[in-house]
Amino acid sequence: MNIDDFLSYIILPILSTSTLLVFIRFLIGPTLSDRVVALDLLITIGISIIAVFSIISHRPSFLDIAMIFALIAFLSTVAFSFYLEKRKRNE
Amino acid sequence: MNDILIMIIISLGTLFILLAAIGLLRMPDLYLRISVTTKAATLGVGLILIGLALYYLETSITTRVIAIIVFLLLTAPIGAHVIGRASYFIGVPLWKKTKMDELKGMYNTKTHDLMSGSEEEEEKEKVKEGKKR
Numbered sequence: 001m002n003i004d005d006f007l008s009y010i011i012l013p014i015l016s017t018s019t020l021l022v023f024i025r026f027l028i029g030p031t032l033s034d035r036v037v038a039l040d041l042l043i044t045i046g047i048s049i050i051a052v053f054s055i056i057s058h059r060p061s062f063l064d065i066a067m068i069f070a071l072i073a074f075l076s077t078v079a080f081s082f083y084l085e086k087r088k089r090n091e
Numbered sequence: 092m093n094d095i096l097i098m099i100i101i102s103l104g105t106l107f108i109l110l111a112a113i114g115l116l117r118m119p120d121l122y123l124r125i126s127v128t129t130k131a132a133t134l135g136v137g138l139i140l141i142g143l144a145l146y147y148l149e150t151s152i153t154t155r156v157i158a159i160i161v162f163l164l165l166t167a168p169i170g171a172h173v174i175g176r177a178s179y180f181i182g183v184p185l186w187k188k189t190k191m192d193e194l195k196g197m198y199n200t201k202t203h204d205l206m207s208g209s210e211e212e213e214e215k216e217k218v219k220e221g222k223k224r
Contacts, residue, residue: 003094014105018112025115033121033178040170041115041128045108048139052101055146063155070159074166081177
């Protein structure tokens, strides 16, 4: 089995399924913190999808975008939790 | 031979990511969900990126992959801690079968100071009243 076929027909569908599962949690999550955690995991799965797609399409420059995604995920989590805590404190 | 190794590594990483997604959906509590996503997803992404580095076998790509992995390993615990702390403050409920909550009463709810449990009585009062700073 060719590695491109393996990645296209087995790995990418599994990753898409897990993205859907996380997105369900993102929609129904009872609190705002659940949604922040789900968003963090969505971006992390996005990094791995970018990595797999960069193997399939033979374009290693996609890795730069993965690096930016890793930065943004951490930044968004920290910013969200900072403002969650601040909102509670100001009430 | 090399292709089979790459396939095995990427399959393992994908399995861990799928388990993290199922855990995020099925766990009963926010704190358990944080625990699942931090460990399993970080390991899965790390394995997939290692597979990518083995596929290309170039210095520039390996450097980028190592940078991404180190950054993820550094930031995932910090992000989990920060969001868990903020959620505890804003009163996200614990699972109803939780046996013990060691942080209960140890945090000042106004100033968010933490007691270690080994303070003297007057220091404890100070922290409780928010006069420590």
